[in-house]
Structure formats: structure tokens, C-alpha cells
Amino acid sequence: MAADGGMGHATKRREDVRFLVGRGKYCDDYVPAKTSYCAFARSTVANGKIKSINTKAAAKMPGVVAVFTGDDFVEVGGNPAGWLINSRDGEPMKEPKRPVLAHGKVRHVGDAYAAVIAETREQALDAVEAIEADIQELDAVVNMADALANTKTLVHDEIGTNQCFDWGWIEDNRAATDEAIKNAPHVTTLELVNNRLVPNALEPRCSIGEYDPGTGDYKLTTTSQNPHLTRLLISAFVMGIPENKLTVHAPDVGGGFGSKIYHYGEEALVLAAAKKLNRPVKWTSTRTEAFLSDAHGRDHVTKIELACEKDGTFIAFRTETMANVGAYLSNFSTATPTFLHGTLMAGNYTVPNVYVNVKAVFTNTAPVDAYRGAGRPEATFSLERVIDKAARELGINPIEIRRKNFIKPDQYPYASAAGLEYDSGNYDALMDGLEKLADISGFEARCKESAKNGKLRGLGINSYIEACGIAPSNLVGVLGSRVGLYDAATVRVNATGNISVMVGAHSHGQGHETAFPQIVADMLGVDPMSIEIVHGDTSKIPFGMGTYGSRSLAVCGSAVFRATEKIIAKATLIAAHMMEDKPDNVDFDAGEFSVKGTNKKVSFGEVALKAYIPHDFPLESIEPGLEETAFYDPANFTYPSGAYGCEVEVDPETGKVDICSMVAMDDFGTVVNPLIVTGQVQGGLAQGIGQALLEHGIYDENGQLLSGSFMDYAMPRADDLPNLVVDHSHATTCTHNPIGAKGCGEAGAIGSPPTVVNAVVDALQRGGFDVEHIDMPVSPARVWAAMNE
Amino acid sequence: MYNFEFTKPKTIKDAAKALAADGAQALGGGQTLLPTMKQRLAMPETLVSLTEVDGMVGVDSRGTGLTIGGATTHAQVASDAADVYPALAGLAAGIGDPAVRNRGTIGGSLANNDPAACYPAAALASGATITTNKRDIHAVDYFQGMFETALAEDEIITAVQFPIPQAGNYQKFVQPASRFALVGVFVAKTADGVRVAVTGASGSGVYRWTAAETALNSDFSAKAIEGLSDDPSEMITDLHGTAAYRAHLVGVLTRRAVTASR
Numbered sequence A: 001m002a003a004d005g006g007m008g009h010a011t012k013r014r015e016d017v018r019f020l021v022g023r024g025k026y027c028d029d030y031v032p033a034k035t036s037y038c039a040f041a042r043s044t045v046a047n048g049k050i051k052s053i054n055t056k057a058a059a060k061m062p063g064v065v066a067v068f069t070g071d072d073f074v075e076v077g078g079n080p081a082g083w084l085i086n087s088r089d090g091e092p093m094k095e096p097k098r099p100v101l102a103h104g105k106v107r108h109v110g111d112a113y114a115a116v117i118a119e120t121r122e123q124a125l126d127a128v129e130a131i132e133a134d135i136q137e138l139d140a141v142v143n144m145a146d147a148l149a150n151t152k153t154l155v156h157d158e159i160g161t162n163q164c165f166d167w168g169w170i171e172d173n174r175a176a177t178d179e180a181i182k183n184a185p186h187v188t189t190l191e192l193v194n195n196r197l198v199p200n201a202l203e204p205r206c207s208i209g210e211y212d213p214g215t216g217d218y219k220l221t222t223t224s225q226n227p228h229l230t231r232l233l234i235s236a237f238v239m240g241i242p243e244n245k246l247t248v249h250a251p252d253v254g255g256g257f258g259s260k261i262y263h264y265g266e267e268a269l270v271l272a273a274a275k276k277l278n279r280p281v282k283w284t285s286t287r288t289e290a291f292l293s294d295a296h297g298r299d300h301v302t303k304i305e306l307a308c309e310k311d312g313t314f315i316a317f318r319t320e321t322m323a324n325v326g327a328y329l330s331n332f333s334t335a336t337p338t339f340l341h342g343t344l345m346a347g348n349y350t351v352p353n354v355y356v357n358v359k360a361v362f363t364n365t366a367p368v369d370a371y372r373g374a375g376r377p378e379a380t381f382s383l384e385r386v387i388d389k390a391a392r393e394l395g396i397n398p399i400e401i402r403r404k405n406f407i408k409p410d411q412y413p414y415a416s417a418a419g420l421e422y423d424s425g426n427y428d429a430l431m432d433g434l435e436k437l438a439d440i441s442g443f444e445a446r447c448k449e450s451a452k453n454g455k456l457r458g459l460g461i462n463s464y465i466e467a468c469g470i471a472p473s474n475l476v477g478v479l480g481s482r483v484g485l486y487d488a489a490t491v492r493v494n495a496t497g498n499i500s501v502m503v504g505a506h507s508h509g510q511g512h513e514t515a516f517p518q519i520v521a522d523m524l525g526v527d528p529m530s531i532e533i534v535h536g537d538t539s540k541i542p543f544g545m546g547t548y549g550s551r552s553l554a555v556c557g558s559a560v561f562r563a564t565e566k567i568i569a570k571a572t573l574i575a576a577h578m579m580e581d582k583p584d585n586v587d588f589d590a591g592e593f594s595v596k597g598t599n600k601k602v603s604f605g606e607v608a609l610k611a612y613i614p615h616d617f618p619l620e621s622i623e624p625g626l627e628e629t630a631f632y633d634p635a636n637f638t639y640p641s642g643a644y645g646c647e648v649e650v651d652p653e654t655g656k657v658d659i660c661s662m663v664a665m666d667d668f669g670t671v672v673n674p675l676i677v678t679g680q681v682q683g684g685l686a687q688g689i690g691q692a693l694l695e696h697g698i699y700d701e702n703g704q705l706l707s708g709s710f711m712d713y714a715m716p717r718a719d720d721l722p723n724l725v726v727d728h729s730h731a732t733t734c735t736h737n738p739i740g741a742k743g744c745g746e747a748g749a750i751g752s753p754p755t756v757v758n759a760v761v762d763a764l765q766r767g768g769f770d771v772e773h774i775d776m777p778v779s780p781a782r783v784w785a786a787m788n789e
Numbered sequence B: 001m002y003n004f005e006f007t008k009p010k011t012i013k014d015a016a017k018a019l020a021a022d023g024a025q026a027l028g029g030g031q032t033l034l035p036t037m038k039q040r041l042a043m044p045e046t047l048v049s050l051t052e053v054d055g056m057v058g059v060d061s062r063g064t065g066l067t068i069g070g071a072t073t074h075a076q077v078a079s080d081a082a083d084v085y086p087a088l089a090g091l092a093a094g095i096g097d098p099a100v101r102n103r104g105t106i107g108g109s110l111a112n113n114d115p116a117a118c119y120p121a122a123a124l125a126s127g128a129t130i131t132t133n134k135r136d137i138h139a140v141d142y143f144q145g146m147f148e149t150a151l152a153e154d155e156i157i158t159a160v161q162f163p164i165p166q167a168g169n170y171q172k173f174v175q176p177a178s179r180f181a182l183v184g185v186f187v188a189k190t191a192d193g194v195r196v197a198v199t200g201a202s203g204s205g206v207y208r209w210t211a212a213e214t215a216l217n218s219d220f221s222a223k224a225i226e227g228l229s230d231d232p233s234e235m236i237t238d239l240h241g242t243a244a245y246r247a248h249l250v251g252v253l254t255r256r257a258v259t260a261s262r
């Protein structure tokens, strides 16, 4: 640990000052001169034929400047899926067009079919009500099994099926896995649902389109986790605006959790409207629109089988999943249930056979895509629930059955049966740490205490592993990604010694403005407060792929590291010149260059100044300036892992579950800022507990979202949560990136849902109830029903 | 939200006059009405705010019972009724969150008569009288089904009078999302007998569970109603719980309320 505030230092997040005093600047805070306001007409039926849309009355309403319908965008491209998935038979997935505005048909409640631009937002909303749309309601497909069985009611008539793909992973392992399960001494089977979640970022989506008729330049100010990706999608696929004529700027972003990765039709609409009207056009989502039109998360229906020896040694995992993709393919929707899910189905274990089948299903519901954890929570939940059930059936302690099958520290790199190569880890050490910190040995005593108060206490533990630092372009390319997944950073040392770092990652709550300077400060031996992060604006930053998949530090942080190395290399040349010696003789330490074996030295600041005042530079060997860019594309995913434990009390009279304790023991590799990491895990745990106990995006059979507001969609609140104990001291470093970091953004949401459900089932079993599983959210009503079945 | 006019009368008479106009609607704390307006589901032409009407705010315990002004906030009831009628104060303290309690009013809650609201249970169990600018209405006659009351269009709840029971308690089992009552039970032991009022469970709003009242009249103890459960056939089934679950909760919460009564 070098400079104060450098690597490993628990620096408070500097950006929080501006957020906490209300000086953050979010998209909706931007109001360019002459802004007009956009409102959308959205479908109230889940499936419907658009017979006619009459906008005449709306166009005449006060303040209205334009009305758009799907007809205005027939020439425009569709919003594409970012990953091509091939079915088991080799057929490519079905990719129906996703238009800017619905055309011909509406396919889910909330599907936008017209837009009004007016002088004020209220005028736009008034005019939306004056649009006369004749939409003939059709039967809706909502349930996935029905959608697959039904060939008459289709979400997209032109593809002739509701199945997007039928994917096998790894198809070559299928026969061996089937055989292993057939011959196994013990097979445990579990059917479960991974509940649909609505992301509900605090800040709803917002987009402002601007057009400069003088230069032909477009600008989109939008709520995005990845401005370059959004620009690429708009330029290359949807609107054909040259990339160098389009700036995408995402200012402060108030949470995303995945939902702001994707390009949405509203963004294309405000750009097109801005050009047509020659004035800025702004749309800000209401919470209701967010519920209906943001990409949702999860929504899997799964059957998993675990085959093992009588002593608990795992032989095979076989998984069959139906994954809901909703009405249209959102950008990562095809990757999430496949390569972010199937590849993790070996867990932390030395199981020799793994086979996963995923059928992706179109339904008349909002699109489903990556949401904090994205595929990995689904994998972890299935694995860790079926392992618990197997342990109970075999009479083996749930900690012991996991330990028995853990990959051991001397087995790395480890090629998992699901096709990944894990680089490092130590799952026993994590479990040791958990047993201690969670005081597992004291559980029985606490159980008795709870019983005295009429409560059933249960203990849930589990492991998890995730593949994150979503990157290696070569790997994701093989897996079907249509983009590369590197990241980029430019380190610009200014003449007066302060530093601007332009990064491709974009913080929407991750504390980049604090953590990234810690890396640079540590390497250069300068004050971290002299370093500013520039992010979110494609006109200022190098082409990076943004923030999701716990990739910011592992991928973009590594690019920052590499660019800083280049800075040191160049600064060394300048220092050598200044000290009139050979670069090889120059050392750099704690912000100071010196010539070996002499007392000659120059500071980093002096070198920076010299770089910009090169009066006496040998210009043939050293260019002026001190600015370097690095693109970093790692060799592999990173593999954070952990052991989680929680204790619950169940009220046997009402079925209410209280979480008494939650301990997260994670291996994130090198930790740059432990305070930020703890906060990230706590936030993830809150969402994981929310999924386990409270949250449920639920549609009725007509495709109406029943939990479409906070009156019915239960978000976790502070008093739903126990003290969240987070420890990341049992770390093994990532072997292939220069920082050694693995990524911590999603862990809490990945690891904790099975912990909670395992604990509830344990409590009920101890209380004498023969309950094997309860689907999430484990609400009081569901627990009571399970106890009284 | 659609445009509307706004007035803030100082007297009940002026308020009544303002409310007699076409499209006028009373505004209490706005905790129900404003969200509805924001979603464009209500479009009053004029809002008549009651929060500054003389004599409509306050908790008065000078008489035999408790008289609460119709525009008194939940927060004020929670603090000012705590000594005299702790069960009622406890109920008020458990409504929503601090922002809701500092705005929302007892009159607004009773006028709205949400089937999952808390105050209706207190009013029915206590045998409260709802006083309007026109008349006194006994609780038994006041509640007429989900979101239905005896109030006329332009009638204002000016006060609510609560007789104070010998013992009472309110138990609320929250709906996880809204935190309104999935089921709420108010038990009041009075000189005229025990009253058990149930909110949240029934499709027709607050009601009295007479079978439990009978049992409790002979023995005011949880034991007396052990094993007793209410008929689920008229109860609500929704994504938060079935009718059977609600019926079960009615039994559990009634027993708990009896045990906690003081």
C-alpha cells in the first residue's frame, strides 16, 4: 500500500458529496434551450392488432408540435440482439424485428405505438389521450409452457413459433450426462421458478435528443450504463447516423442494475424527432412506464437433477430451463440465460458431467434481459437449492456435502465440466471463514432460544461462483457475441501535474470517481485528489464497453493500469533526458525519478511540466505531451466466489420470515477500496433478499402486470434487512489481469437468494414440516400455504 | 395531472360552499388523492383544502371520549392520543411512513374507506361517531362497502368521536408492498361488550367478526377463541394472499390483539 488513499485504502466516495447534497446532475436535470417534451401512447392490451391510429385530433391539441406512429419508422432498422445463439439443431435463433414504435401489432402492455411532442409535458400527455387507436385485442401468450405448446397464438406471426431457440450446453456432453444420471446411485430432482424482477432503479429512464442543422451533429443525453454501446447500436443498426456525427452522453446515472445497458426505442425516437423539429426533444419515464417498459430480469422455470454417490460425491447436474425473453429480444437477452447461466452450472464443484438445455420463449410481456447477476443468480439458485435437497435426502450436513465436492486450491487452473477455466479460488477457506464469522457452531443454541419465543429458526448456507469481468473478446466471440468486450482508458497528465483519466466504464453507483484514481495515484505516487475521472460522454472518452457484469475494475481498471504503465514509461524517458542519463538507469518510486547510484532526482510534477514545455526535447526520440491510451482485453473471465450464510426465524402462525443474520464471505481478488466493495455487496444482498422474500413481477393470464406499482411490487426496505456482515479478506488474486481484481458488483445478488430459501426450508424442516421447496418470493402467504398443504 | 383550481377555506361554512360547486373535491392530506391525480385517474376541477379550516385539527380528550378533528394528521393522533387511547395512537403510528403520517388525515382515511385501511377498524370497533357538517353518523351506519360510505358528495367529515374502551388493541399484518393491512384486527372491550373489527380481509370492507365477539364476551382471553376462524367465502384473494390465508390471519391477529389489549 503506497500513497495515502492509494490501493487498498477505504477512501470515502468523493462523488457522494455531490449526490448527498443534491448537486448530482442527472439526465432530467438537463433542459437545453427550446426543449420540447415527448409522451408515448402505450398499449393497454398484451397482444393486439393495430387496425388504425388516428392522430388528427391529437395533432390539433394545444402545444402539440408533432405526432409519430410506427408508420414513420418502417424504413428504420430494428433494435438488435447482441448475441447470436444457435439451437441444438444448428439453426440460428429467431430474431423478429424490434421496431422503434410498434407497427402492425402491439406485443405487450406498455408497448409504445405512438409519440406526441409538445411544448410541455402535460400538453403531450393530454394529446396522447386524444389519439384514437383502434387496436383489436388478441389472446395473449403469457405462460411459457403454454407459449411453447401453442402454435396458434403467436407473439410474432412471421416466425411461426414462440420459441426463440432451444440451446444445449454442452451438446456433446448430453449423452454422457444422461447416462451418468441413469446409472447413479442417487438422483435428486427439483423443480423451481426464478421469479421475474422489475429493476426499479431510483432514477427512471430519460432521454434528450438534439440536432444541430449547421453541422449535422446529433446528441443524445440519456440514462445509460454504456454510452458507446448505445451509440454503436443506434449508428450501426437502428438509425444509421454515422458514429462521428452522434454524441451519446450519460451524465450521473441513478442506478441501472442492467436495465440501462440496453438501447431502447425511446432513444431513437427523440433523436429522430429532434432532427425533424430542429429542436431538443425530451422524454422522462414515469414510474408506471418504468414498470411496463424497462427490461425485466430473471423469469426462468427450471427442472434440475443432481446425481451423486451415496456418500454425496457429485456425478452430474442436468438442467432444463425455460427462459422468458418477453415480447422482443432486448440487447443481451439471448446471452443471459445461455452463456451467463449454462456455463456456470458446474458451480464450485468437481462434478464431471454437466448438461444444460435452455429454451428461450417469447411471451406477451415486457422484454426480459440481464439484471444484476444476469444468469448467474439463476444458475446459483438452481445448484445450491438442489444440493441442499440432496444433502437432506442423503443425511449429509449441507456444509460437508459442499466441501466434499469443492475444487481444491491445488487444482487451478480448473477446467469445469460446463466449459470454463477457473483461474483461482479457495472455497474451503471461504467456508472456514463463514463458519467462524457466522458462528455456525452456536446455531443450535440460538435455535432453542427462538423456539422459546415460538419461532422456527433455520440456517441456510451455500457457495457461489460467477464468471464476470464480462470480456474476453475472443471467448465471447466464440460464444456468439456480436461485439468485442474489452475496455479502454486514457490517462492525460496535464502540464501542471494534475491528471484526467478518461474511461470507457460508466458509474451508475459504483464509485468509479473514487476507485479509479486510487489505482493511478498508487502507481504514480501522487495525491488521488489530483486525479479526475471523465466518463459517460462519447465525445470525451475512448471507445469502451461500459459498466455491467462486474467488469468496471477488472476490465476498465486494468486498462487504466496499462495506460498508467505507459505514462510511467514515457515519463521515464523524459526524466532520463532531464537528468542526462540513460532511461535504463532511471528508477521511479513514490512519485520521484532518480538515477541509480546517484542523488540526481526529478519529481513526477517536474516531468509533467517538461512534457508540455519541451524547449530542449530530443524531438526525434520523445514526443511532447504526456497522454496515453490503453485498450485492455483480458485472457479470461474473472471468477469471484463466496460462501454465504443466513439465519431466519419463521413465525409458524403467520408464515412471516425474519432474517436474523446474513454473512457474506467473498473472494474478489485484489480489493482497491474495501469501503466501496462492502457497499456494493450490501446493495447486492438487499436485492438478493428482495428477490428471495419480496419482489415479483407477476402478469395475469391476459398479460396485465398485476404488480405494476409499488403498491403491489414489494421492494426491500431497510427494515426488511438484518445487519449485513460482509468480509472479503479470504482473497485469491485473479491470475490474468494486472490488478488481480475479480469484480464485486453482482456477488450479493447472486449468492444470497438460495441462502435465504435454504434457511427457510431448514427452519420448516426443523419445525416438523415436510416442505422441500418454496418458490420465491418466499412471502408469508406462500410459507403458510406450504406449512398447511 | 390535469389542471385544477385550489382553494383553502378557513371555515366549515366556506368549505361546504366551495364543495357544492361542480367538480369540486375535498383535499385532506392528499396521500390518496394526489397520487390518483398524478396518474390521471381523477380530475377534480377544484381542490378544497381542509387543513386550515378552523376547528378541524386537533385531538380533544376533555369530554368522556376523544374527539379528533377531521383534518388531524395521523402523526398528531399518534402523539396526542397516546395517553388516553393508546390502541388508537398505536394504529395511527403504524400507518405508512413519516411522510404519510405527517400529511394524511383521519377524515381523508375514513372518507376514502380503502378496504385495507386501518382507521375504519378503529372506528367500527370503538363505536365511533363520524361528525360531518350536516349530521352525526354512527360507525355501524357509516361504512357501506369497499370505498363506499354514507357520506354525500359534498359532505365534510369535521370530527370523529371515539368512546374510549376499557381495553383495546390493534394488530396489523402488513401487505409486503404497500404496507397497508393485509389483515388488521381492532379489538375493543367496552361496557356494552367486546367488538372485533376486521379490515383488509373482506371484499366489502371493514366488518365485525361477531362469532369472536360472542366468545370473547363470556371470556376475554385468547383461549376463548382458540381454534375459531372466520368464514373465508367473502374474503379477498389476490397476489398477496388467498382468502383462506386471510381468514386464518383474522384468527391469529384477533388472539394477539386480545392478549395485547390494555
Ligand SMILES: Cc1cc2nc3c(=O)[nH]c(=O)nc-3n(C[C@H](O)[C@H](O)[C@H](O)COP(=O)(O)OP(=O)(O)OC[C@H]3O[C@@H](n4cnc5c(N)ncnc54)[C@H](O)[C@@H]3O)c2cc1C
Residues within 6 Å of the ligand: B025, B026, B027, B028, B029, B030, B031, B032, B033, B034, B050, B070, B071, B094, B095, B096, B097, B100, B103, B104, B105, B106, B107, B108, B109, B111, B112, B114, B116, B117, B118, B119, B155, B156, B157, B158, B178, B179, B180, B181
Ligand atoms: C405510502 C402510503 C402508505 C400508506 N399506508 C397506509 C396504512 O398503512 N394504513 C392506512 O390506513 N392508510 C395508509 N395510507 C393512506 C393514508 O392513510 C391516507 O392519508 C389516507 O388514506 C387518506 O387521507 P388523506 O388525508 O391523505 O386524504 P386525501 O388523499 O386528501 O383524500 C382522500 C379522499 O377523501 C376525501 N376527503 C379528504 N378529507 C375529507 C374530509 N375531511 N371529509 C370528507 N372527505 C374528505 C377526498 O376528497 C378524497 O376523496 C398510506 C398512503 C400512502 C401514500
